[in-house]
Amino acid sequence: MPTLVMKFGGTSVANLDRIARAAKRVSVEVAKGYDVIVIVSAMSGKTNELVGWVDETSPLYDAREYDAVVSSGENVTAGLMALRLQEMGINARSWQGWQVPVQTTSAHASARIEDIPPANIRARFDNGMQVAVVAGFQGVSPEGRITTLGRGGSDTTAVAFAAAFEAERCDIYTDVDGVYTTDPRITSKARKLDKIAFEEMLELASLGAKVLQTRSVELAMRYKVRLRVLSSFEEPSDEAGTLVCDEEEIMEQNAVAGVAYSRDEAKLTLISVADRPGIAAAIFGPLADAGVNVDMIVQNISEEGRTDMTFSCPVDQVLRAQKAMEDAKASESINFHDFVTDDQVAKVSVVGIGMRSHAGVAADMFKALHNEGINIKVITTSEIKISVLIDRKYMELAVQALHDAFDLHKAA
């Protein structure tokens, strides 16, 4: 029988009523004849409570004990979900990470899944089990210690199970009803996408559309796991949510799939840097060491051995960046005339695999912004994404203008 993976996040299993509602969803898929693997998070708030206790007990905690403590929330939900399904007449049992086993690295608190041997669960399916309820976010190390995958890790658990069991699909139930062309709070014209390609989802996820953990999308892309994001608070239907899939599954394709933004950016410029081979490393090495997440980088043409170097980072890292650059200047590893900071900028991006075959997307984007009188400060491009830094006060206007310019309110 085909296998389906269904993942329920913390808000979808926040209390016994929600667990019962999620179980009803599961029963619909069981009735269709799927072998269902359910991945559950802890009840919302539980993991934070456990993390709080660990932090208070031991500020510089042993990550192995952290994992032993915080993994317990998922065990509770898994057992309760199995019981609820049994009450509905469904043959279900719970599995903790070590029972499957979900084999991970020993990198406690941020372990990576190495393998999920399907034999144990498969044998149970063959013996009449209809649903395996698996505690998400956890695994077991080669040393037999409990590991966790880092926050949001249950999405990754779900995708890894879908890959290991060659599932037909991996449904991620969450508190939003899918992936939108942009943030519906910024324009009411935002439209839920029926499908989106893995690459697009990755760009949107890393740009701040917090629907799916980035790692889970990477994993899904690598193993071609079809991911569906949908709300556990809506009536179930086969058309619900957004399918994240291989681009080959997406027949009709707009040039642009969505408009993303990141509000709290800063633009930093080193004026008249003494240019020489290795200067980029001399600048960005110290920034990385100082924990500054540099995003966009632009280097102007070098004239007479000097150049301007502009980069962006989150606005709350500006002070750290300044200190790192001043220290580097003091130690004479770099030399510049001035360091200019603009902490009133935002990033707006258009993302779409259709760009590869549609010429002129960048030109259309710049024109749309120009028509609104919005000045572009920095531009970066990738194969499927164009990002600009603009004054923050124009951010909403820019998102609306771009959404209109690329007709994103209309399906392809």
Place this chain on the structure above:
Amino acid sequence: MPTLVMKFGGTSVANLDRIARAAKRVSVEVAKGYDVIVIVSAMSGKTNELVGWVDETSPLYDAREYDAVVSSGENVTAGLMALRLQEMGINARSWQGWQVPVQTTSAHASARIEDIPPANIRARFDNGMQVAVVAGFQGVSPEGRITTLGRGGSDTTAVAFAAAFEAERCDIYTDVDGVYTTDPRITSKARKLDKIAFEEMLELASLGAKVLQTRSVELAMRYKVRLRVLSSFEEPSDEAGTLVCDEEEIMEQNAVAGVAYSRDEAKLTLISVADRPGIAAAIFGPLADAGVNVDMIVQNISEEGRTDMTFSCPVDQVLRAQKAMEDAKASESINFHDFVTDDQVAKVSVVGIGMRSHAGVAADMFKALHNEGINIKVITTSEIKISVLIDRKYMELAVQALHDAFDLHKAA
């Protein structure tokens, strides 16, 4: 190095402050050079919360899932205790039941420990670990499922570890400071015992002195594990608490070690039962089937083929006992003239292994009660215990009189 087992119940690990206090106790024993095994319960209230969720989700729950859910509370405490000990510079790690492994039967929710192979923990002690913190109350079945030992099971876990590791002693930290000659709420003359024999503790435990789970005392007696009961809320000392030990360790011995009572008893009498071989089975079989816990049984001399049969049970089981007897009469499996119930009685017992060598304890007991004008309704005796049923209104008076009569306020 000698091994010491220390068990902390739910009130002793109720919050982070109490865990820190318990960890300090542990550090004192570590400093003495012991390899310490700490057994922890769940934070008080946690197990009840989990049981409540299970009951609400599935009233006739699958005990395997019940175990998967309710065992999680101990995992949290074990991890937090290990972290707290690490903060104090002690080399500690937590162990869940399956990691040790604590091998149990498959009787979920009331499993029995079959074996605790000490190799894994022993190897860690040999490699510098000072404290193994073990989640109590849980184990793993031959099928690899999580099991629990039934309520209060952490005491049993502690004794089983002490037996498996041939520990010098098993210290049970609780919210009382030891075992008393009788309930201090009934007489201020009640005295904490320094030592008590296993057999005496068993009689006192089953008579309602709820200091230790009966099973853990049985296990301690079988494997000659020296048990110490003491409060986690007092300053530590080697003399603290009460040592439950083999009678050979107790040099001086009063005839009577303690006076126990059970308040809510009922006395039931079948009048003029037609006597024949097998009549006892015909009466007590149906009572057991009806869930009536029959305690004392007295049969009068049979005259002309008829006899009176008197027994006692908890007062809240009287209606069940009546129905069972009427049904048995209706089905003609037994025949009696009348069924008389007295639900205003209490049981008072004196317990002591010294009785074996002291003659006249029963006579002294009956005389002390007679001196107070207390009428004895039923008497039963065992090798180390004499119990009487009396009117409930005289219960406190009887306990006080017996405590005085046997000089229990004085040490032997």
